[in-house]
Every structure is written in C-alpha cells, then in structure tokens.
Amino acid sequence: MTIDIEKIRSETPGVDNSIHLLASGSALMPQPVIDAIINHTLLEARMGGYEAQAEESEKLEATYQSIATLIGAKKHEIALMENATAAWCHAFYALPLKAGDRVLTCEAEYAANYVAYLQRVKRDGIVIDVIPSDESGAIDTVALEAMIDERVALIAITWIPTNGGLVNPAAKVGKIAKRHGITYLLDACQAVGQMPVNVQQLGCDFLSATGRKFLRGPRGTGFLYVTEALIEGLEPIVIDHFAAPWVAKDQYQLRGDARRFENWENSYALRSGLSAAVEYAMAIGLDDIQQRSWYLANYLRGQLSDIPGAIIRDLGTEQCAIVSFTIDGKTPSNAVSQLRHKNIIIGASDPSSTRLDAEARNLPRVMRAAPHYYNTESEIDLFIAALKSA
The missing domain is CATH 3.40.640.10 (Type I PLP-dependent aspartate aminotransferase-like (Major domain))
Structure with a gap:
C-alpha cells in the first residue's frame, strides 16, 4: 500500500474528535x-x-x-x-x-x-x-x-x-x-x-x-x-x-x-x-483505498471473533469494508449509544432496511462498523476494548 496514513489523518480533522468507524453512513470529510x-x-x-x-x-x-x-x-x-x-x-x-x-x-x-x-x-x-x-x-x-x-x-x-x-x-x-x-x-x-x-x-x-x-x-x-x-x-x-x-x-x-x-x-x-x-x-488511488479499507475491515472481523457471543453477519465470499455483527446480551441501540459517549462512532442497521435478506436469515437489528482508509489498527483495538465493556 502506498497511502501516507499520517498525511491523510492530518488532513482529516474529524480523527481528532472521535474514532469514526461509520463510512457506510457518512464518512469524515478531508480538509480540501x-x-x-x-x-x-x-x-x-x-x-x-x-x-x-x-x-x-x-x-x-x-x-x-x-x-x-x-x-x-x-x-x-x-x-x-x-x-x-x-x-x-x-x-x-x-x-x-x-x-x-x-x-x-x-x-x-x-x-x-x-x-x-x-x-x-x-x-x-x-x-x-x-x-x-x-x-x-x-x-x-x-x-x-x-x-x-x-x-x-x-x-x-x-x-x-x-x-x-x-x-x-x-x-x-x-x-x-x-x-x-x-x-x-x-x-x-x-x-x-x-x-x-x-x-x-x-x-x-x-x-x-x-x-x-x-x-x-x-x-x-x-x-x-x-x-x-x-x-x-x-x-x-x-x-x-x-x-x-x-x-x-x-x-x-x-x-x-x-x-x-x-x-x-x-x-x-x-x-x-x-x-x-x-x-x-x-x-490517492481507488485500488489503494480498497486494499487498506478492506484490510481494516478484515482486521476488525478477526478482533470481533475473539469476543464471546459475537456473530459476524456478513455474507459473501468477497467482503468489503462494512462489518455487521451481533453480540449475545448486547442490544445494538444501547451499545451504539454507549460507544458514542466514549467518542467511538459505529451504527446499527434495522431489518426494515433490507427486509428480504433480514427475513430470510431471521436477522435482528445488527451493529454496523465501516472502517475507512484513514482509520488505524489501534483505533479498532480501542473500539473492541470499549465494545467489550459497553
């Protein structure tokens, strides 16, 4: 990968305010x-x-x-x-x-x-x-x-x-x-x-x-x-x-x-x-963006898999930078809210947003995180630690 992460983060004011893992909702804008x-x-x-x-x-x-x-x-x-x-x-x-x-x-x-x-x-x-x-x-x-x-x-x-x-x-x-x-x-x-x-x-x-x-x-x-x-x-x-x-x-x-x-x-x-x-x-280059954002999503999936009761809900043999999951005993809306108070931003997806898929798989409301190329492994680690205590 050829992305200069330090430069990218220096041009992204939002990274100073929160760990923002919701590019699938509305990503952080760069300064330009x-x-x-x-x-x-x-x-x-x-x-x-x-x-x-x-x-x-x-x-x-x-x-x-x-x-x-x-x-x-x-x-x-x-x-x-x-x-x-x-x-x-x-x-x-x-x-x-x-x-x-x-x-x-x-x-x-x-x-x-x-x-x-x-x-x-x-x-x-x-x-x-x-x-x-x-x-x-x-x-x-x-x-x-x-x-x-x-x-x-x-x-x-x-x-x-x-x-x-x-x-x-x-x-x-x-x-x-x-x-x-x-x-x-x-x-x-x-x-x-x-x-x-x-x-x-x-x-x-x-x-x-x-x-x-x-x-x-x-x-x-x-x-x-x-x-x-x-x-x-x-x-x-x-x-x-x-x-x-x-x-x-x-x-x-x-x-x-x-x-x-x-x-x-x-x-x-x-x-x-x-x-x-x-x-x-x-x-920056879309090939490099894909490589890094998808790598971070896979890194997140790996970290989530170590949490007892966590279920990765993503389908497909090819998976992108959106990670959906549930954790036994954790209500998505409560977890999202608690994380937000810690300045960690993820989202949740209701079954009604993709009703055919949700009903076919009997999906509940799921948590949704979407790291982008401006995120880091350490941010994901901090998110996982906070999620465990949410």
Whole structure:
C-alpha cells in the first residue's frame, strides 16, 4: 500500500474528535472538501449566489468530467443529484415499464428501492421477482440466467447492501443483462469511494451513487450515470426548464445529455465539495483505498471473533469494508449509544432496511462498523476494548 496514513489523518480533522468507524453512513470529510464548501459559501456571501456560480463556472463544470473519470464514463452521461436515492429514482421512474413487465432484483435490495418497486406494482402492474442467492449469500448468476424470459424488462440490484459486507457479482450480472438485451440499473451507493468502479466493465446502463459515504464528500450530494445509448429515449418523471428548455409556446425540448434528470436550482457549495472529494479519492488511488479499507475491515472481523457471543453477519465470499455483527446480551441501540459517549462512532442497521435478506436469515437489528482508509489498527483495538465493556 502506498497511502501516507499520517498525511491523510492530518488532513482529516474529524480523527481528532472521535474514532469514526461509520463510512457506510457518512464518512469524515478531508480538509480540501471542507475548504471547497466553505470557500464557495463565502464567495456567495461576498458577491451573491448567481455571481459566485458564474465566477466558478469552469471549476463547477469540471465536476462532471471528474466523476466521469472516476467511474469510466463520459461527461455527458453524468447527472448531479442531491443524493443516491434521488439518482436511483430518476432512473427507475423514467423507465416505461408496463403491466406484466418483470423486474429482477436481489435479496439484499435496499428498502428505498424496493418500496419504489412496490409503488409501480400498484400503479403500473409490474411484477417483482427476486433472484435467489447462492450458498455464500451473493446473487446466484446461474439462477438469474434461468429466470430470464421475454417479460423481463429490468435487472435492478444493490451491489453492496447497507447491512453488511456482501459484494454482489455486479459485473457478472452486467454480462447476463447485455447478453439478453435487458436494461440494468445498479445501486452503487456503498461501492463508490471504497473500490474501483468502471461502468464499462460493470455493463450497467444506470449507476447511482452518493457523495457522503466512502467518497468522503458532503451530505446532500450524489450522481447518476446514464449510458449514452439510452439518454435520448428517456423522459424524466419530473422536468423543469433546465432539463427541458421551453423552446416554443407549446413545446419543450429535453436536453441531449444526462442532465435532463437535473433541475435548475441546487447547492453549488456542496457540488464544489463533491468535486473536491472525487479528486481527492482519485489522487490517492481507488485500488489503494480498497486494499487498506478492506484490510481494516478484515482486521476488525478477526478482533470481533475473539469476543464471546459475537456473530459476524456478513455474507459473501468477497467482503468489503462494512462489518455487521451481533453480540449475545448486547442490544445494538444501547451499545451504539454507549460507544458514542466514549467518542467511538459505529451504527446499527434495522431489518426494515433490507427486509428480504433480514427475513430470510431471521436477522435482528445488527451493529454496523465501516472502517475507512484513514482509520488505524489501534483505533479498532480501542473500539473492541470499549465494545467489550459497553
């Protein structure tokens, strides 16, 4: 690994205040991201919001190219959003699904996505079918292929679930989708920022992501990738005069790029922070970030396994930087609260956030820790010691 941990930690003010092990919720921002947000806000204070946007227009425009580079896309395939759910919903609701169309999803699907499926079941008469998991808990790609028929209109999966370290075989799913000409929507909310992401290798038509998690950007930011092959044929569920200029009294014209999914008003200060976060991650290198964050997660799993009554709840043969666990006799909400009073930050995941998986495995509420590359082994050791006494 080539990451200079001392330098990274010196650029991360939050490490002085707590042991923060929740990158899967909202990671600690580095100083360049903080500076970008503050500086743009101060610029708005000095000259006004419109004027600040004009002053920084070139830098703000560069955000699209930075994100495209991060995920192996083209600039015109990127739309900036206020969060990953908004990005995902813009893609899903733009698809002209009709009664009888089948949507194939996974057992690890996120609640926000699944309730959208249910709404379109009620509204449009679509059918939701869940792809079985293999013996490791990941998507069974053989079973997926066997499920495909002429009624399958969409494959939509979560790459990494919110409730644990499972990494679904997203690229293998993409190959199957391409082979059968089926649209593929990938929720990469927990993947972007902790591992290399390349939409060409993944074979996805849409990819949604957030800024606040492993990418270390600000809350209120996210993005949507839309393959150029589909853009022109998609009518967003909501438009304004930025997405679709009013070209005649009785006519609008949708933009020719993915920004047809955006609207006119947004936070340019937060966009500045998102841009800085993307550049920061790429400067370190996503391969190195993955290697260190996944190493720390495995180190944590090893430490947890020495606690009597601890059960690691992560699935999959490949496991990422999210660690889910329970400990006999410890209530997650109480443990999280007690640790917080000691300035140690972890989280908990309710069964309702991934109901299919939770009910299939009879999961209770689980504790969730997600170390990132700025964390250290000694922080994990301190967390384990505090957890034992919580």
